[in-house]
Amino acid sequence: MxxxxxxxxxxxxxxxxxxxxxxxxxxxxxxxxxxxxxxxxxxxxxxxxxxxxxxxxxxxxxxxxxxxxxxxxxxxxxxxxxxxxxxxxxxxxxxxxxxxxxxxxxxxxxxxxxxxxxxxxxxxxxxxxxxxxxxxxxxxxxxxxxxxxxxxxxxxxxxxxxxxxxxxxxxxxxxxxxxxxxxxxxxxxxxxxxxxxxxxxxxxxxxxxxxxxxxxxxxxxxxxxxxxxxxxxxxKPSVAPGFEIRPMRDADAAQVLEVYQLGLDTGHASFETTAPAWETFSSARLGHLRYVVADTRTDRVVAWVAASRVSARPVYAGVVEHSIYVHPDYGSRGLGRALLNAFVAASEDAGVWTIQSGVFPENTASLALHQAAGFRVLGTRERIGRHHGVWRDVLMIERRSTAI
Ligand SMILES: C[S@@+](CC[C@H](N)C(=O)[O-])C[C@H]1O[C@@H](n2cnc3c(N)ncnc32)[C@H](O)[C@@H]1O
CATH class of the missing domain: 3.40.50.150 (Vaccinia Virus protein VP39)
Structure with a gap:
């Protein structure tokens, strides 16, 4: 009708x-x-x-x-x-x-x-x-x-x-x-x-x-x-006044990659040194588990989170690996914590039972953020790779859902 x-x-x-x-x-x-x-x-x-x-x-x-x-x-x-x-x-x-x-x-x-x-x-x-x-x-x-x-x-x-x-x-x-x-x-x-x-x-x-x-x-x-x-x-996910958590769109590409590059430039976010092209970024990540924090006045992206499958094997269907980046000018407002909480809730809606990631031990802020959201450290992979010519350790972290 x-x-x-x-x-x-x-x-x-x-x-x-x-x-x-x-x-x-x-x-x-x-x-x-x-x-x-x-x-x-x-x-x-x-x-x-x-x-x-x-x-x-x-x-x-x-x-x-x-x-x-x-x-x-x-x-x-x-x-x-x-x-x-x-x-x-x-x-x-x-x-x-x-x-x-x-x-x-x-x-x-x-x-x-x-x-x-x-x-x-x-x-x-x-x-x-x-x-x-x-x-x-x-x-x-x-x-x-x-x-x-x-x-x-x-x-x-x-x-x-x-x-x-x-x-x-x-x-x-x-x-x-x-x-x-x-x-x-x-x-x-x-x-x-x-x-x-x-x-x-x-x-x-x-x-x-x-x-x-x-x-x-x-x-x-x-x-x-x-x-x-x-x-x-x-x-609708909670976040500090003046901001909104919403799904990531293709139109956010340039701003998402800018926030990514600023994080990589700190030297403590990832082994990567250069943010990839959008097509590479997007095709490697799940379409339904990617969110941004946007400034509500300008709709500018100031933080993002996204996840990839760890394996195509059906047994790992509920296991994902995530990354989260907050623009360095927008720290200390609880945006990362709100975004991670929203991501955890969305992942449980999607049937995810384990979220895993790797964190450099020097990145104490990221470690604290994840521990506050229920992640635990599984162990340290010592001297697992070289970053700008220096061998680095990586802490393996994961969050097991109690709901899924
Ligand atoms: C089944 S009645 C329910 C009315 C009310 N919620 C109630 O419980 O008594 C559906 C109502 O929705 C309105 N409606 C149907 N489609 C609509 C639409 N696309 N946008 C706005 N109103 C709509 C109808 O005019 C009608 O008043």
Whole structure:
């Protein structure tokens, strides 16, 4: 179903609710609506009648007093109103919806509930009309499955979140490995999931590609044929104010190599003395485990981390070797530590059980950084190679995941 048809369909539901009928009189049976909530007391009837969700994202979103919350596809506003109560007068809750009728219904419901810390925005979840890094928590209830560009939607959620921000949504997902696609589509249609759900694996990949870490996908209701309602949670990595940790892009090439060369010039980072060409650098490293710290004012790369496979043998599929470099002008701000923590979380999301590397013993800062992130020294490879004509020792370090 095309985006315009989806908006027409939900506009019709909104008009139902505005005339006193349940919005979902003709809606799919997988929609739990207001029945999915433990605590809907003191909500206007209009908000309950218009509830078209498949779970209760507010219950699992860990909202705090003062948080700024964004609800993607806010419909009649039920989750906006519940969040508004949780974040209190110092917080703010945005509802975003593409249907002007839903927005009118939601504004009426907010006025009836007497809440003043809400704002309803017209727009699409694929192009969120808010500036970057202004939101603490993104929630959504049964909407991302309706998007015709889910990669763009998740990238936009990542963009608007502040570092350390949380993503917690209720959505429809399909189990990995479902082979009967016809039955899956019939079930999706029956429950009103008209644009098609992501599989669990696809959801993880899109969240990871967008830059999220700490991804969990927990099924809640089984709709049959491998299709479930689920709670999907993830986080945007934390870092010092003024910076952002995000996936490395090809457009970062020159700055990544510049930071690399500055590290090599210290003489304590690697046996290498000259940063390679981008193609050589990039082809030797895993595409999904490379991140940068960028200055948010200029988007300039000030640190990076990337990993390579240690072996093509399947037995080593979860073993990687990493490098991390911080621009020498940007030390002492905890950027390396935040980047390494984000990398560890991302590697665990990707099923990595061992991260290994080599460190010169003279590089005490790198050793301390890694030990703080759970790495241990396995031993010393004495006089293992020559650097500028001098034989050097290398400490072998590794971090074993306790989660994988
Ligand atoms: C299944 S209803 C859920 C509404 C609300 N979250 C709830 O739980 O009651 C889907 C809502 O998302 C809106 N919507 C669908 N696709 C959208 C898109 N691409 N961008 C913005 N809103 C969208 C619809 O207009 C509708 O209000």
């Amino acid at each position: 095309a985006h315009e048809e989806i908006v027409d369909r939900y506009s019709r539901f909104a008009r139902n609710a505005m005339t006193g009928r349940p919005a979902h009189a003709s809606f799919g049976e997988g929609c739990a609506g207001a029945a999915g909530y433990d605590d809907d007391t003191a909500l206007p009837d209009g908000a309950l009648r218009a509830s078209l969700g498949c779970g209760d994202p507010v219950a699992v979103a860990d909202l705090h007093e003062g948080d700024v919350v964004l609800d993607l596809g806010s419909g009649g506003g039920i989750d906006v109103l519940l969040s508004a109560r949780r974040v209190g007068p110092t917080g703010r809750v945005y509802g975003l919806d593409a249907s002007p009728d839903m927005l009118k219904l939601a504004r009426d419901n907010a006025a009836q509930a007497g809440v003043t810390n809400t704002e309803f925005l017209h727009g699409t979840i694929e192009r969120i009309p808010l500036p970057g890094r202004t939101v603490d928590v993104v929630i959504s209830n049964c909407v991302i499955n309706l998007s015709d560009d889910k990669a763009a939607t998740l990238a936009e959620a990542f963009r608007v979140l502040r570092p350390g921000g949380r993503f917690g949504v209720s959505d429809v997902v399909t189990e990995d490995g479902v082979t009967d696609q016809d039955r899956r589509r019939r079930t999706e249609t029956r429950i009103g999931c008209t644009a098609g759900s992501l599989t669990v694996g696809e959801y993880r990949t899109l969240l990871t590609n967008a830059g999220f870490t700490g991804v969990t996908i927990t099924p809640t209701t089984d709709h049959g044929d491998g299709v479930h309602s689920a709670i999907v949670k993830a986080g």
